[in-house]
Amino acid sequence: MILVIGQGGHAESVSSVLRALGEHTQIKSLEFVSQEEFDVDRYSSLVFGIVGDSLQSRNRTISRLEQVSKLSGFVASTAIVSSVSTIADSVQIFEGVIVGPKVIVGEHAILNTGAVVEHESSIGRNTFLGPRATILGRVSIGECCYIGAGAVLLPGISVVSGSVIGAGAVVTRSIEEPGTYVGSPARQIS
Numbered sequence: 669m670i671l672v673i674g675q676g677g678h679a680e681s682v683s684s685v686l687r688a689l690g691e692h693t694q695i696k697s698l699e700f701v702s703q704e705e706f707d708v709d710r711y712s713s714l715v716f717g718i719v720g721d722s723l724q725s726r727n728r729t730i731s732r733l734e735q736v737s738k739l740s741g742f743v744a745s746t747a748i749v750s751s752v753s754t755i756a757d758s759v760q761i762f763e764g765v766i767v768g769p770k771v772i773v774g775e776h777a778i779l780n781t782g783a784v785v786e787h788e789s790s791i792g793r794n795t796f797l798g799p800r801a802t803i804l805g806r807v808s809i810g811e812c813c814y815i816g817a818g819a820v821l822l823p824g825i826s827v828v829s830g831s832v833i834g835a836g837a838v839v840t841r842s843i844e845e846p847g848t849y850v851g852s853p854a855r856q857i858s
């Protein structure tokens with residue numbers, strides 16, 4: 669039995685992928701977990717099923733939970749991940765994701781349904797790729813970045829830690845200042 673921590677849509681999505689992998693899952697809210705009323709040994713592994721508004725806050729919660737137990741990731745059965753890429757243990761890879769060769773994905777990153785990460789790109793710790801986000805070759809994305817659904821990051825650019833890219837944005841140049849960027853070509857709005 670895998671414990672999925674969370675109670676929102678992301679926890680449901682995580683649980684659905686795990687069930688498709690043949691696992692039994694139980695979803696419990698973070699509040700319950702933080703009361704330390706659960707027995708870690710009852711579960712084969714723990715998966716963190718929360719995204720939330722702030723990835724910095726997600727990072728802090730993950731650090732706290734990892735004092736109790738290591739958190740696990742997964743690779744959905746329909747995902748294709750190059751054997752010469754390096755994926756941290758806690759990464760969540762959803763249905764239909766494609767990861768090309770020599771890609772590096774840091775701890776607790778989330779590659780949501782249908783996201784594509786092309787060759788030699790890197791995705792930082794706790795960065796979230798929305799459904800069908802497309803990261804072209806040799807792109808470097810920092811930690812705690814939120815890349816909206818369907819966004820496209822053109823080859824060779826870098827995105828500084830803590831950036832938010834809106835759904836459908838096309839990022840044509842490197843982003844050096846953390847903020848929120850939308851549109852095509854992507855422009856900073858805050």
Ligand SMILES: CC(C)(COP(=O)(O)OP(=O)(O)OC[C@H]1O[C@@H](n2cnc3c(N)ncnc32)[C@H](O)[C@@H]1OP(=O)(O)O)[C@@H](O)C(=O)NCCC(=O)NCCS
Pocket residue numbers: 780798799815816817818832833834835836837848849850851857
């Ligand atoms: C970019 C984003 C984070 C901004 O959210 P926000 O800070 O709450 O911004 P607001 O909704 O107040 O919008 C601010 C302005 O940006 C515009 N805007 C917001 N998102 C936009 C987008 N993706 N593309 C183009 N313009 C966008 C709004 O129309 C608004 O313009 P206005 O000031 O002229 O009215 C959000 O709109 C977004 O795209 N999130 C991604 C969601 C997603 O993909 N989730 C995946 C879940 S699995």
